[in-house]
Amino acid sequence: MxxxxxxxxxxxxxxxxxxxxxxxxxxxxxxxxxxxxxxxxxxxxxxxxxxxxxxxxxxxxxxxxxxxxxxxxxxFPNAHADLMVDMLQNVEKLFGASALEKVLAERAKQQVETYSQVLAEPEDDRERGDRQSELGRRVRHLAEIRDREGYMARAIAREDGSFLLVENHCPIQTAAHTCQLLCHWEMKVFQTLLGPEVSVERVEHIMEGDRRCAYAIALNPKRPSIET
CATH class of the missing domain: 1.10.10.10 (Winged helix-like DNA-binding domain superfamily/Winged helix DNA-binding domain)
Known part of the structure; x- marks a missing residue:
């Protein structure tokens, strides 16, 4: 059995x-x-x-x-879905949409701080590698973090030199259905972590009926920084 x-x-x-x-x-x-x-x-x-x-x-x-x-x-894991939905709804009901935005911005800020500690490496190691390999390292580490958080994530190197960050599961999907700002701030977290010289584009989205979420990531020196 x-x-x-x-x-x-x-x-x-x-x-x-x-x-x-x-x-x-x-x-x-x-x-x-x-x-x-x-x-x-x-x-x-x-x-x-x-x-x-x-x-x-x-x-x-x-x-x-x-x-x-x-x-x-x-x-598959669903990160305390009902509790998270109730909290988001209560914040908006009691304090308004602007308060909800502040809560999500603070969550994103904490994610950036936590992820940055894992993505960081000694300065001398950075100097030895080129920008492309450094981006690949950061995307792989980001995928490892998200995988541990239940997103069933992996990083894929593409033939054109870009990368695909794939998340096969969304442990906050129930909450995201209620508050789609969560997805908006997830994008900002990725963009902030990878920096202004990197393009991050969501090319598949569970909320839009796709099987998974996927992000195309590539070097783009002309891309402006996104502030959180």
Whole structure:
């Protein structure tokens, strides 16, 4: 029973991290038979945690691409969702929208201070590396921080020299639905951390129906600084 539960959790994790996949692709990653994976997927489907869409290809039969359902979101960390929603709503109700903005600005300031300690490195190390490699180091460390916070994050180096910061899960999604200013300030945190010579653009957004949040990050000397 424990092995079956472990396999199910591994499947859910892979679908969360890497998006829709076929049973064969999942089987290859987990080093088990496609038949075993299909059995697990059918059980997960019966529990309404996964579903599939058929990918019709020029040759051969359609391929089932399995993906998570909205119900599966409850299986991943949600940072005290109800409490956070209540607090944000009460701040705005009691003190007004400007007070809510100040609370979120203070939260962003604390995030920048905390993250900066991890992203910092000795001055002599910075001088040895070029700006591109330094940006890559900072993006990787940022992804590691966000991953520890439950965002299931990773950094991806792209062929054009830019980077993609991917967050496959949002532990504050419930609160963000109530207060979309949270997403606004998240962007400001990233921009402040990476500096005025770096461009940060959100290219995928869970709040807009995408599977994940993703940020395209590249050197851009002409980009003005964003103040918090």
């Amino acid at each position: 424990e092995e079956k539960q472990k396999a199910k959790h591994q499947i859910l994790y892979l679908l969360k991290m890497y998006g829709p996949q076929s049973a064969a692709e999942l089987a290859e990653q987990l080093q088990v038979s496609p038949m075993a994976i299909r059995q697990h997927l059918q059980n997960l489907k019966a529990d309404l945690q996964v579903t599939y869409e058929e990918d019709r290809r020029p040759l051969g039969r359609p391929v089932k691409l399995w993906q998570l359902t909205e119900r599966s979101a409850d299986l």
